[in-house]
Amino acid sequence: MGHAQATPEEMNPQELTSRRGFLGGMGSAALAALAAGAPPVDDSSLDLLEDPTRPETRRAQIRRIRSYQLRQQAALNEFKRGIFPKRTNGDEERYPHRIGNYSKGLPHNELGEVDPNAYDAMLRALATGRFEDFEALPLGGRLKLTNPLGGLTYDLVGPDAAAVRLGTPPALASPEAAAQVAELYWMALCRDIPFTDYASDPTIAAAIEDLKRYSGYLGPKPITPQTIFRMDSPGVLEGPMVSQFLLRPWTYDGIPIEPRLQVPLPVTTGEGIDFLTSYDEWLAAQRGFPEGTAITPPRMDPVLRYIHDLRSLGQNAGVDLHYTPYLRAALILLSLGDAALSDRNPYKASRTQSGFASFGPSHLLQLLGCLTRLSHHGFYGKWYIHRYLRPDAFGGRVHNRRRGAADYPIHPELLESPVLERIQAYNELVNKRRGLNDGQGSFLLPVMMPIGSPTDPSHPGGHGYTAGSRSALLKAWFKEDFVIPNPVKPNRDGTGLEPYVPGVDGPPLTVAGELNKLAHNTAMGRDAYGIHYRNDDLDGFRLGEDVLIRFLQEERPTYPESVFQGFAFTRLDGTLVEL
Known part of the structure; x- marks a missing residue:
């Protein structure tokens, strides 16, 4: 392909x-x-x-x-x-009933399989790129598709959306797909476990033992309480799960902001709920919630909390605007003074000048904003290359296979996993609490988003390419090995912060490590939310970094500062880049 x-x-x-x-x-x-x-x-x-x-x-x-x-x-x-090669995983051609591809919002049968005529109409609209052809699509409910034409937007800065490399998501029947869906099931079961309890919690221990079985597992190894649900990037496996840039107070236009947020009530220890745990609600979500079906709001905790567990991490990633965590990080880093700037900044050692419109705060924030155009590259991959199914749809395939309603080619490593029995019991708890499914459980993936997932395909992850590009820019702008002063960690219930003591709690926390951790928190936070996979994040990281590199290469000749030696940063995979 x-x-x-x-x-x-x-x-x-x-x-x-x-x-x-x-x-x-x-x-x-x-x-x-x-x-x-x-x-x-x-x-x-x-x-x-x-x-x-x-x-x-x-x-x-x-x-x-x-x-x-x-x-x-x-x-x-x-x-x-030229145009970088892009290859699909072949599922769209392999399965005539499109069980491996995104189809949410279109008409579906009782198995949650898309109406073939509707899917073909979507393919024709994607082929023509005509607004009118999308307007003629038959929808199954009230939800609208999210911006399929966004991927065809041309950019006058940086590479074209079709001209960058993009990884290939795992096929439906692959061991890699089984592993990343199993990880999402375990993340759902572990949402309400405080990060402080990971070393002693029995559910975390069970998740570690199960995930070790998967031949296609892409997370850090060995899997331990310190590495589970993290990414193998420099600094991410060290210290607290949560980046300092999501914990430290910051100032916006002189207004001090405490980074606590409102989080849904916990399921396992409170009166909270998750969504799509009953088959009727799951099917309504795939159809786009037809008239007469309800979209239920979450039950929110009245106490504001710092990010301290997967539920609060997921909620943070569910309500941010992609750009905002990196704006926050930039403002925090700028507040640390010139010592935190990269030594390559031409004004850092200047005797007579300081940066502003170039190599100063205005320049940095302008570049951060310009990277919003990466949605064009991401949506090109989502709609025009992969059309990859979202995790909630994959959970429906698992459910129907386990119930014997369909013979889907799910890898046996997932079908034989003990996580499914635990999920059935978890969903039974939620369904009884909500009065759904006659109080019976299911093998569906419990998600935090009331509609199940956004109405665009899954791969690559939007928070992934946002994280890859903006964390890289901030690493290029600031000194990667600068040690974050006065680090903190959340207490057990997220109601307060405690000092993080380097040398006692772990190693010193650096700018690069905490920016990498921020990328992990925002991207994998979407996984904890139930709407993306690990591979969406990893390929999103690479896409974002690649576009930033080409963007900065294009910017470089425009700078009048003759002493500037070019940008440098370390990618999330540990590779050094010098421009």
């Missing part, structure tokens, strides 16, 4: 039409020059009408030409890179 360069046969019709129109409008000479790697328009053809005898006019003329050259060269560089 992959290709190194997109041929006309491989482009979707909208892309083919728009690109033919663009290239056709250039003229043969310009097109030949572009293909040869030369500028399609010579500087001498610019119409310079200003008076060249005035120094300020001459300077403006020079900048006008140079600005044009920079933009043209950036576009040419991206054009010459």
